[in-house]
Amino acid sequence: xxxRSHRAFKEQLYDQFVRxxxxxxxxxxxxxxxxxxxxxxxxxxxxxxxxxxxxNASQHLQTLRAAQLVEVRRDGLYGYYRLADDSVFRLWxxxxxxxxxxxxxxxxxVRTFLDDRDSLQAVSAEELVELLHDDRVIVLxxxxxxxxxxxxxxxxxxxPVAELEARLRELPKNREIIAYCRGPYCVFxxxxxxxxRAHGYRAxxxxxxxxxxxxxxxxxxxxxxxxx
Amino acid sequence: xxxRSHRAFKEQLYDQFVRxxxxxxxxxxxxxxxxxxxxxxxxxxxxxxxxxxxxNASQHLQTLRAAQLVEVRRDGLYGYYRLADDSVFRLWxxxxxxxxxxxxxxxxxVRTFLDDRDSLQAVSAEELVELLHDDRVIVLxxxxxxxxxxxxxxxxxxxPVAELEARLRELPKNREIIAYCRGPYCVFxxxxxxxxRAHGYRAxxxxxxxxxxxxxxxxxxxxxxxxx
DNA sequence: CGATTATTCAATTATTATATTGAATATATG
DNA sequence: CATATATTCAATATAATAATTGAATAATCG
Numbered sequence: 001x002x003x004r005s006h007r008a009f010k011e012q013l014y015d016q017f018v019r020x021x022x023x024x025x026x027x028x029x030x031x032x033x034x035x036x037x038x039x040x041x042x043x044x045x046x047x048x049x050x051x052x053x054x055x056n057a058s059q060h061l062q063t064l065r066a067a068q069l070v071e072v073r074r075d076g077l078y079g080y081y082r083l084a085d086d087s088v089f090r091l092w093x094x095x096x097x098x099x100x101x102x103x104x105x106x107x108x109x110v111r112t113f114l115d116d117r118d119s120l121q122a123v124s125a126e127e128l129v130e131l132l133h134d135d136r137v138i139v140l141x142x143x144x145x146x147x148x149x150x151x152x153x154x155x156x157x158x159x160p161v162a163e164l165e166a167r168l169r170e171l172p173k174n175r176e177i178i179a180y181c182r183g184p185y186c187v188f189x190x191x192x193x194x195x196x197r198a199h200g201y202r203a204x205x206x207x208x209x210x211x212x213x214x215x216x217x218x219x220x221x222x223x224x225x226x227x228x
Numbered sequence: 229x230x231x232r233s234h235r236a237f238k239e240q241l242y243d244q245f246v247r248x249x250x251x252x253x254x255x256x257x258x259x260x261x262x263x264x265x266x267x268x269x270x271x272x273x274x275x276x277x278x279x280x281x282x283x284n285a286s287q288h289l290q291t292l293r294a295a296q297l298v299e300v301r302r303d304g305l306y307g308y309y310r311l312a313d314d315s316v317f318r319l320w321x322x323x324x325x326x327x328x329x330x331x332x333x334x335x336x337x338v339r340t341f342l343d344d345r346d347s348l349q350a351v352s353a354e355e356l357v358e359l360l361h362d363d364r365v366i367v368l369x370x371x372x373x374x375x376x377x378x379x380x381x382x383x384x385x386x387x388p389v390a391e392l393e394a395r396l397r398e399l400p401k402n403r404e405i406i407a408y409c410r411g412p413y414c415v416f417x418x419x420x421x422x423x424x425r426a427h428g429y430r431a432x433x434x435x436x437x438x439x440x441x442x443x444x445x446x447x448x449x450x451x452x453x454x455x456x
Numbered sequence: 457c458g459a460t461t462a463t464t465c466a467a468t469t470a471t472t473a474t475a476t477t478g479a480a481t482a483t484a485t486g
Numbered sequence: 487c488a489t490a491t492a493t494t495c496a497a498t499a500t501a502a503t504a505a506t507t508g509a510a511t512a513a514t515c516g
Contacts, residue, residue: 001415007279009341013413014255016334017327021252027242051235068330077483077492087329094322099245101315102296106244113237185241187229305462305513
């Protein structure tokens with residue numbers, strides 16, 4: 001291959017890969033990817049959770065779709081968006097990892113909003129694998145029930161953090177509780193652990209989230225009769 | 229945490245992570261990252277190889293630096309840029325992986341410029357690990373010598389593809405040759421294999437590149453007395 | 457010191473990205 | 487069939503990004 005066509009080849013390749021880069025160049029789109037990593041969701045639902053207008057969310061989802069990072073399934077009035085495949089979540093993981101490793105501001109933001117995070121004694125995936133078979137431990141999925149239905153750690157109980165305080169009596173105090181949620185920067189598990197401890201429970205959080213657990217090749221359970 | 233501060237937290241987090249996304253939103257910057265994955269290089273050198281003006285390359289490198297994806301070391305008149313750490317290469321790998329998995333156009337571009345690629349019978353990292361200890365095999369690093377010096381597969385010979393034809397007599401015909409280069413989309417190894425076969429050698433290429441080998445935790449050799 | 461060289465800076469122009477708004481589309485429901 | 491609803495589309499104004507140009511810096515070398 002001569003120099004000119006070599007350069008043309010590289011330009012065409014990078015022009016393709018940059019479609020992915022461009023799709024990642026907006027904070028709303030990153031948040032959408034983060035939400036979609038949990039379960040498929042409708043446009044309006046995503047717009048509401050991410051604090052943006054429906055039209056704006058729709059446009060960003062179309063941008064993500066153009067880069068093939070998400071897919072959509074139509075059902076009646078609704079469009080259910082989902083991540084295209086696990087490679088997309090791994091890409092988001094890679095960004096998170098660079099941010100954690102390289103951007104001091106990420107840690108600063110976390111410290112500002114969650115000042116006593118170190119005290120939560122996060123449990124690693126390896127530790128959690130062991131604890132799954134320990135009947136002195138309860139694993140709690142504190143995400144919204146929808147996301148639990150879309151996939152959860154085998155044996156975990158569904159108890160969304162919003163309902164936790166009202167349903168505390170369901171949890172025995174003689175067992176340690178490991179709460180998990182969407183990911184390392186999700187506050188649900190942090191809040192659950194704080195609440196549980198305030199009520200006299202022994203509690204810790206899983207360091208990561210359900211999608212990280214899944215792409216690590218660890219087992220995920222799904223309730224029957226739900227959407228594929 | 230109340231809803232308002234929860235949203236502020238998320239916004240500040242995604243605003244940080246998107247610094248990384250934005251840095252990846254330009255084809256020249258992707259190419260610069262790809263080149264820097266091999267070895268540190270000067271601005272002028274990078275500009276020349278990536279076919280851009282020096283001022284433009286300098287600006288893009290500064291953008292990458294602002295996102296903490298690259299670092300620079302000054303030595304006299306020169307600034308030597310390098311990837312900040314392995315997490316940055318893994319991020320580029322993740323983009324490549326999504327592109328390969330999701331973008332049909334990537335495969336189309338590869339087919340257009342390298343039409344008989346399947347015939348190269350690429351060797352996986354696992355296979356190559358075995359072949360390293362096989363004395364019927366020669367492993368050939370066909371990248372520029374600079375990149376070989378910055379790190380190569382133990383036992384590999386340095387024979388840049390540009391010099392290959394002139395130095396064919398250095399290679400015995402009774403041994404199989406495995407050529408490797410910068411990565412899966414680099415044409416150096418493809419060209420080396422084609423040339424070698426045309427001269428009666430048995431030759432295949434390594435499917436990936438040296439940086440992929442390195443971050444897979446496989447051994448890398450470095451010549452003494454070179455830059456850190 | 458003056459000339460050379462690698463790199464960065466600053467200004468300019470063209471292009472692209474973004475959020476908002478209101479309308480359009482299409483499906484479901486009574 | 488009329489209404490309601492979820493989503494998309496189109497137009498617009500604003501902001502961010504990018505390449506080019508020529509000048510400015512700063513280190514090296516004769």
